[in-house]
Amino acid sequence: MAATQLFITYFAMISAIMLSAFGELSVDFYDEVCPQALPTIKVMVEEAIALEPRMGASLVRLHFHDCFVNGCDGSILLDDTPDFIGEKTAAPNNNSVRGFDVIDQIKAAVNLACLGNVVSCADILAVAARDSVVALGGGSYDVLLGRRDTTTASRDAANTNIPSPLLDLPDLIANFESHGLGLVDLVALSGAHSLGFSRCLLFRNRIYNETSTIDGDFAASLQAVCPPSGDDDKLAPLDESPVSFDTAYYQDLVESRGLLHSDQQLFKGDGSLAGELVQKYSGNRDAFWADFGTAMIRMGNLSPLTGSDGEIRENCRVAN
Known part of the structure; x- marks a missing residue:
């Protein structure tokens, strides 16, 4: 009996090692090594958003733009080096993506809480995105964890893979399909534009x-902010409640008040499946939150580095 129990214990240990080696993400990845990791991230995100509510949208966007470039590996956080030009100055990110200092602060707090460098920057991005959604009134979802960080980044890959706000619907669908994501993922994840500017x-x-394709009064109100030329950095909210994770984004699309071309492409009033999803989400908050959470989990599983691949960066801006 003792020998049998020993074998079972040994088998369980080997299975755990093999599971880690094969790189399975799990919701309880840090439960043993650092149970304070997730609570620390949550507190730091809430503090950052309390200081600047717009930061929630920025943290969600960092995770999205990270995952769409060679997978969810923290590459967007890397500064340029003599060996590569990173993603921060790519066209979709330059003068746009922000929140790097907040991620630095979260990383430092997590390292302190964990008594060491055990939580990856890629995982911090994933958890901070979820916590931002919740802090701004959205529904929660489980985040799968266990990603490791890459040691390199590519501005060219960011320029190629992050979908442009100027894309038509067929090109948006093709871009998402190239990442293994479908139409429901596209429409649900676009709901992140419930936040931000x-x-x-x-x-x-x-x-x-x-x-x-745009409501005339809406266009006129925006023309007062954005002239035909110049003032490129003037901001307008992506929906009427830019610091609340709600369904106003989809309601705006139904009323031809989508700010970006790519947003309004989801709803043309032509009975398409994308349009049906927009209408569904516009009137059903719970359905939107459920599909958004599922899509975020799917996106967060894009080509993660796990097991012995990559590293856990001490400083999210540079490789160890």
Whole structure:
């Protein structure tokens, strides 16, 4: 009996080692090594958002833009080095993606709480995105953990893989499919635009040239903020409640008040499946939150580095 129990214990240990080696993500990855990791991230995110509510949108966006470039590996956080040009100055990120200092603060607090460097920057991005959604009134979802950090980054890959706000629906669908994500993922994840702001540069063409697909009063109100030329960095909210994770984004699309071209492409009033999903989410908060959470989990599982691949960075801006 003792020998049998010993074998079972040994088998369980080997199974655990093999599971780690094969790189399975899990919700309880840090439960043993650092049970204070997730509570620490939550507190830090809540403090950052209390100081600047807009930061919630920025932290969600960091996770999205990280995952769409060679997987969820923390590459977006790396500064340039003599060996590579990183993703921070890629067209979709330059003068746009922000919150790097908040991630630095979270990483330092987590390292202190864990008495060492055991939580990856990629996992911090994933958890901070979820905690931002919850802090701004959205529904929670489980985050799978166990990602490790890459040691390199690519501006060219960021320019190629992050979907542009100027894309038409077929190109948006193709971009998401290239990452293993479907139409429901596209429409649900676009709901992250329930939070945050966009630069005049990115919506100027829509408010001056897309007169057939934009509400006239809405366009006029935006023209007062964003002139035909200049003032590229002037900001406008992505929906009418930019610091509340609600369904106003989808309601705006139904009313032809989507700020970005790519947003309004999801709803054209033509009976498409994308349009049906927009209408569904516009009137059903729980359905939106459920599909958004599922899509975030799917996105967070894009090509993670696990097991012995990559590393856990001490400083999220540089490789160890």
